[in-house]
Amino acid sequence: MMRDVLSIVDLHVSVDGKLILKGVNLEVRRGEIHALMGPNGSGKTTLGLAIMGHPRYQVTQGRIELDGVNLVELEPHERARMGVFIAFQRPVAISGVRLADFLRHAVSDVRNPQRKEGDELVSMREFRKELREKMDQLRMDPEFARRYVNEGFSGGEMKRAEILQMAMLRPRFAILDETDSGLDVDAVRLASQSIAEIGGHEMGLLIITHHERLLEHNPPDFTHVMLGGRIVETGGRELAEFLHSSGYEEIRRKYPEAAAEEASMLAERTR
């Protein structure tokens, strides 16, 4: 059994009966940074949500393994307790639930995977202290923790709240789903820096992005290009740089079969 390796083998995922991922293979070790790129609709977010176990994303074939356990058979909360995290592209609002209260439950659950509902929570004192430290580090106003989860947050606040959760939960593997989308240049830079500062580099990171800036402080060891529901090419940091400057046309030319898949998926979606 390999510890601290998240391995995805021949993953097929369908959403509402439509096949989106058609055999994805990927191995992320702890301490590695992987950039996942590709045009819109190629399946990047689907991969992220399938790893976390979103109920609408059905795995029809293949495995997602961690510590010799097939995550596909686990509930989302069990995956989280094994150390998997996703920073959502568009986190939902939970009205009336304060960020701090929610986080205290989450921290209690993740640090004590056997915890059952109603069991003791982490001590208020220590939790507060730690939350305060992390918020300082992320240059967040402590009052922010008293707000309702994602309710009325600006785009930047939402993404920082996701990074704060990541900092508190200290996962082994984190998927960052377009953490840069909707942010201005400075906010992306801050996010990029924050991910590094909270110890992101000790985790295995899968960074889904269109832009180079998020990678500024998190240089990828590997760059993967997704097209038509498959990873078609893997390279180093230079591949990310190339895609930024040249776009995906060359990739499409190089992989006509995947490009055809992409076109038919797009056609199906717009129909």
Add this chain to the structure above:
Amino acid sequence: MALETREILGDINKYDFHSEEHYVFKAKKGLNAEIVAEISEMKGEPAWMREFRLNALQIFESKPLPTWGGKIDVDFQDIYYYIKPTDRQGRSWDEVPEDIKNTFERLGIPEAERKFLAGVKAQYESEVVYGSLREDLAKLGVIFTDMDSAVRDYPDLVREYFATVILPTDNKFAALNSAVWSGGSFIYVPPGVHIEFPLQAYFRINAAQMGQFERTLIIVDEGASCHYVEGCTAPTYSSESLHAAVVEVIAKGGARVRYSTIQNWANNIYNLVTKRATAYRDALVEWVDGNLGSRLTMKYPAVYLLEPGARAEILSVAFANHGQHQDAGSKVVHCAPHTSSRVVSKSISKGGGRSSYRGLVKMERGARKSKANVVCDALILDPQSRSDTYPYIELEEQDVMIGHEASVSKIGEEQLFYLCSRGLTEAEASTMIVAGFIEPLVKELPMEYAVEMNRLISLQMEGSVG
């Protein structure tokens, strides 16, 4: 009781136990003029009250059951209307019979009293068995006693206000209460006196097939304020019991009254309560109403805004679980210019439970520049459960502002997934979403009650059914 035992009780259901019956007097089952006269006789009441009761009995008999709301399946002849648990009321808990005292200890009342209450009334079956009021308040002229004692000790105040807000003719259950009422609280706060800590009453039904008919009258004089809190519980029996209270509140000029209820009756109790307040110039009346228990609750706390500047706030939460129907809501009548009201209602249905919001806003002619705002949100936790909204608006004045918003939602898959992706189980996530849903209301409660409310919600959320 040992702390350990108390904790275990808290874990299971701290309300579902019953104590042995050692009653001083238990009237025969059923209802007729003879029994009503006997209740009055037992209490040694003045003639006017006996007449009032007998007259109300006739009204009760002449009125049909309501044809709206929930299904009321009660055999009125199969109920005990009066049970006297003890000979006298205790001024200290030591004077309360052991088994009854133990009951209230298990419910945590003496402890709460020591910690944060200004006064307590504890009612067991038909009578108030314990009463206290902080001495400094008594010195200021505050009266906090049971309704029966008030009839005897403060006849002038009682005759002036009793049944002036809710007449026996109001509805069938107000008539029933008027005929057989027993116990309940009587509060008088003199002009300008502010009672900082809550006054609490606790109502406990212990016997099976028992009817509890407490009668509460609260008079807050000019510029005075108080917060009254009531809690209610009963053990579960196989047969139904009935609780039909009448609560009258009078807020004089500039007064502030808040009346908070956390109702957690057993699931075989019919809870048919009439609650109404009158608010005079610049007075504020607030009803905070949590309905978690009972088989059927029909309760619509009302405020009549009688003079300019009077305000009403009605905040309610209903939780209908398996086998429960919560038909709750509010009623506000604007009778004067520049009056305002705000109604916030939150209901949760689970495990096949049914909750209904039923509310009336009425603007009488001349209620110029008055404002009313109603928000009712329903949360449905599973497809078996049901929620309905019945809002009524009656306008006899055009120069007014009325807002009404209603929403019905299901717990979203995306919300659940979000919380679960952070390590929360689905049950934990649902509980958190429900707690968040009622948060705007819970934060209006004093800390101790907010904690209790959240605890009760968690108990309801435990996945026994649904």
